[in-house]
Every structure is written in C-alpha cells, then in structure tokens.
Amino acid sequence: QVQLVESGGGLVQAGGSLRLSCAASGRTFSTYVMGWFRQAPGKEREFVAGIRRSGSITSYADSVKGRFTISRDNAKNSVYLQMNSLKSEDTAVYYCAADKNSITIATTHFAYDYWGQGTQVTVSS
Secondary structure, three states: OOOEEOOOOEEEEEEEEOEEEEEOOOOOOOEEEEEEEEEEEOOEEEEEEEEEEOOEEEEEHHHHHHEEEEEEEEOOEEEEEEEOOHHHHEEEEEEEEEEEEOOOOOOHHHOOOEEEEOOOEEEEE
C-alpha cells in the first residue's frame, strides 16, 4: 500500500505559477509510473501529466503542453508538477496517482492504483 500526499495548491492570478508536490510513502516508489490528474466541478477527472519510473519519459495533455512540467525525485519519493502561465481553465482539484502495473504512461484514471487526497488550484482571471 502506498500513501500519497499532495501539497502546493492555492490561489494564483492568471499568468502566474505554482509548483505541486506529491510525497509517497513506502520503498517502492521508483517502481511506479506516476501521474497528475485534475477534476473541475461538474467535469470528469482528466489526465494532466505522467512520468515513467526513471523519469526519462514524460507525457502531457495537449491543454498543458509547454506550460506544465512533471518531474520526480526517486531518492525523495516525490513527484512534482511545475505549472506556469496558469489560466482560469486550469482551476481544479489536482490529484497525484501511482500506477504499480504499467511500464508506459497511462492517461486513463482507472489504470492508477493509488491516489492522493487532492489539492485545490484556483486561478483568478
């Protein structure tokens, strides 16, 4: 069992930046593909970014490509999401997730086994 705890959310003006962090418990973090998802009110949970085990390969939703960067530090059992040039449509609860079975980055939420509690990101226009 893995516990994931997100932090770093908050209120920011459009055009601003935030950095989300996700800390994982356990000794198997480096074996998981990690992902960030988000869910806005009344909308389904959507894939934002993912990173493979070694951190060498990443994937992004088209809506955030060029603005967001996912990274991980396996020594610190942590994954990060640097969000720049934020827009009002980025407002959502952001979730960190771990996939213990895949090698590639899944973009569907049901592929992920463990989830954090979420952190709110609000972008004011």
